[in-house]
Amino acid sequence: MRYHACPGASLAAPDRWSNMGIMTNIVFTSEEISSLETDLLVVAFDDVEKLRELSQPLAADAELMQAKAEAGKCLMLPGNGVKAKRVALVGTGLDERARNRKYSLEDAVELPGTGAHRHYAAIGVRGSKAAKVALAGNYRNAHDAIQAGVGALVAAHGTNPYQTQDSDFITDLTIVVNEDVAAECEETDAANRIETLAQAMISTIDLVNRAPNDLYPQAFASKVEEVCAQLPIEVEIWDESRLAEENCGGILGVGQGSTRQPRLVTLRYNPKNAQRHVSLVGKGITFDSGGLSLKPAASMETMKSDMTGAASVLSAVVAAAKLNSQTAITAYLALAENMPSGSALRPCDVITMRNGARIEITNTDAEGRLVMADALSLAAETDTDAIVDIATLTGAQMVGLGVRVAGVMGTSEVRDQITSSAARCGEPMWAMPLPSYLRESLTSEVAQMKNSGSRWGGMLLAGVFLEEFVADKAWAHIDIAGPSFNEGSPWGANNKGATGMAVLTLVDFLQR
Ligand code: BES
Ligand code: MN
Ligand code: ZN
Numbered sequence: 001m002r003y004h005a006c007p008g009a010s011l012a013a014p015d016r017w018s019n020m021g022i023m024t025n026i027v028f029t030s031e032e033i034s035s036l037e038t039d040l041l042v043v044a045f046d047d048v049e050k051l052r053e054l055s056q057p058l059a060a061d062a063e064l065m066q067a068k069a070e071a072g073k074c075l076m077l078p079g080n081g082v083k084a085k086r087v088a089l090v091g092t093g094l095d096e097r098a099r100n101r102k103y104s105l106e107d108a109v110e111l112p113g114t115g116a117h118r119h120y121a122a123i124g125v126r127g128s129k130a131a132k133v134a135l136a137g138n139y140r141n142a143h144d145a146i147q148a149g150v151g152a153l154v155a156a157h158g159t160n161p162y163q164t165q166d167s168d169f170i171t172d173l174t175i176v177v178n179e180d181v182a183a184e185c186e187e188t189d190a191a192n193r194i195e196t197l198a199q200a201m202i203s204t205i206d207l208v209n210r211a212p213n214d215l216y217p218q219a220f221a222s223k224v225e226e227v228c229a230q231l232p233i234e235v236e237i238w239d240e241s242r243l244a245e246e247n248c249g250g251i252l253g254v255g256q257g258s259t260r261q262p263r264l265v266t267l268r269y270n271p272k273n274a275q276r277h278v279s280l281v282g283k284g285i286t287f288d289s290g291g292l293s294l295k296p297a298a299s300m301e302t303m304k305s306d307m308t309g310a311a312s313v314l315s316a317v318v319a320a321a322k323l324n325s326q327t328a329i330t331a332y333l334a335l336a337e338n339m340p341s342g343s344a345l346r347p348c349d350v351i352t353m354r355n356g357a358r359i360e361i362t363n364t365d366a367e368g369r370l371v372m373a374d375a376l377s378l379a380a381e382t383d384t385d386a387i388v389d390i391a392t393l394t395g396a397q398m399v400g401l402g403v404r405v406a407g408v409m410g411t412s413e414v415r416d417q418i419t420s421s422a423a424r425c426g427e428p429m430w431a432m433p434l435p436s437y438l439r440e441s442l443t444s445e446v447a448q449m450k451n452s453g454s455r456w457g458g459m460l461l462a463g464v465f466l467e468e469f470v471a472d473k474a475w476a477h478i479d480i481a482g483p484s485f486n487e488g489s490p491w492g493a494n495n496k497g498a499t500g501m502a503v504l505t506l507v508d509f510l511q512r
Contacts (some may be wrong), residue, residue, distance in 0.1 A: 009491060024153060026191040028182045033058075034082045036134045036174060041084035042124030042152070044117065044137035045069055046092050054136065057081025062089055069093065084134065088124035089303040092116070092137075117144045118151030118426045118504075119492035125170070126155045126490055130504065137174040145175050147426060149194035150504070151493045154201045159495040161206045196322045197507065200315040201500035203227075207311040208485070208498030212287035212304045216260040217335035220286060220307065222313055224265050224333065231321045234268040235400035241396050247352065250370035253351040253491035255336035257291055257344025262336035264375065267314070267329070269321050274328035276386075278510060279379035280317065283368045283391030284310030291364030292340045293347060299395075305498060306368070308484040309390040310335060327510050332378055334371035334455070336363070350447045354378060354459045355469060358447040366452040368393045369465045378471040386414045387470055388509065390478040390502055392485075396458025400432075403482035404491075406502065407432045409463035410476035418476045418509055425504035426493065429478065438464045478502060 013376065033041060034055045037055045045051045057080055067075045071093025079085050100251050108192030121135050133152055139145040158168035173194075177185060185191070207215060207223070215223075221237045228235045240261040247276035248264060255262025285306035289295060295303070310333040317331045345351070349361045351370075355379040359370070368391050379387045397407050406429040408418050415431055422429035438461050449468065453461055463477050483501045486494045494501070 008351035038134040040130035041131040044120035046196040118147040121148040122151035122493035132134040132172040134174040153198035202320040204500040205498040217263040238264040248374040250374040254367040258337035258339040265333040269329040271337040277328040280331040281389035282310035282313030293364040305485040332375035334375040360444040360447040363452040380471040397479040415478040421508035422505040
């Protein structure tokens with residue numbers, strides 16, 4: 001019996017993918033903030049004294065309300081003495097941190113570096129339902145201003161594709177910058193960048209928050225075709241029979257327990273005169289039940305988000321193409337649903353991967369590394385300068401780094417390029433090692449390797465498994481198990497549910 005294996009299926013709720021971009025009018029200005037006519041003025045401030053330089057009446061109100069510039073704290077004020085209807089004062093925590101170096105939002109999002117402006121803008125905008133928004137902060141360059149703009153647009157957007165309303169959009173976004181930065185924003189078309197990057201994040205968030213009965217492998221693949229149709233991106237979809245012809249035993253093995261068949265989607269973006277070729281690989285498990293090594297019910301609750309890597313990769317390629325990136329990109333989305341059934345992969349099974357390696361299955365819940373391995377092999381077969389893969393791969397990532405910081409492994413140069421892009425974008429990522437002694441715990445009695453081993457260093461061990469499939473290529477592996485999905489209350493630029501984390505990092509990496 002096969003349900004919903006239909007090609008060309010469309011999603012149950014409409015998405016804002018195509019129309020969102022044209023809905024916001026973005027301008028940069030060097031005007032006095034007191035004279036901005038807007039529904040909501042968001043001001044990121046270090047302390048009341050510095051606020052006074054920007055606006056006397058605002059500083060007076062802030063003083064009256066005993067506003068502290070604590071990191072991420074937001075104080076809503078009526079627009080007394082200014083033309084804005086409402087004012088959101090968002091603390092940066094900078095003075096406080098300078099005083100005693102205690103843990104602050106800046107530390108959490110920077111680690112260390114720039115990129116916090118996206119978070120401050122989002123905090124001020126979240127929940128306001130304001131159509132006209134102005135942003136002010138100490139934006140040192142176009143990059144800071146872009147970050148703030150993206151944060152505001154993403155925070156305003158509804159996070160649930162089944163509930164989003166038209167009122168969840170900002171119609172007019174004004175960003176206050178000094179004259180030098182305004183000129184830089186003009187020259188570099190920063191408005192277009194804000195729109196493209198925000199759309200990339202919102203598209204990712206939309207896909208991740210979709211129910212798994214709505215977004216299964218073929219539905220995802222059809223969505224990719226639809227999105228890329230108007231862009232210079234070539235899309236190729238391998239169905240189950242093609243996957244068999246191509247010896248993709250990892251993707252087929254993981255997908256065989258589901259009535260919805262697995263897919264491998266390849267995207268190719270080939271600008272003229274490209275100087276380098278980057279390959280991206282995204283984990284696209286549309287639902288991870290664990291398979292026969294079934295997860296407990298509570299652990300399954302968020303497992304619709306196990307395709308975040310694939311969604312992020314798709315959005316990054318789309319954004320890079322829209323921004324005329326000069327890097328050639330080949331991206332692989334490894335799409336499958338991990339389900340238990342009479343046809344499911346069993347612990348004890350031995351499968352043959354794309355690169356010919358035989359893998360003994362010891363835990364069907366370690367499925368991500370299996371689908372990723374085949375896609376990594378395909379990438380490694382090409383003449384690529386670097387491979388970057390991204391996956392909600394291990395619970396151990398959350399044990400090691402918590403739910404806000406992603407782990408990055410791989411060859412040192414690409415790995416460090418990723419963490420530095422991440423810092424610029426306010427997406428916390430931390431470099432982790434791939435100790436070779438761990439490989440021993442994957443030794444199999446019956447095949448080349450087992451798919452799970454020692455529980456210690458589980459995130460690193462998954463990285464060591466993947467390393468077997470990248471040949472001698474320069475490579476980075478990003479584990480976003482925790483940061484991809486926010487189960488708690490919104491914080492910084494992150495809404496509840498899908499966060500879209502890593503999209504900005506990938507685009508930044510592709511463009512540098
Ligand atoms: N998709 C999960 C990892 C995950 C867990 C992501 C929690 C987000 C939140 C992955 O497929 C998985 O189940 N990994 C196992 C591997 C283990 C069986 C070796 C894990 O981490 O428990
Ligand atoms: Mn799993
Ligand atoms: Zn998984």
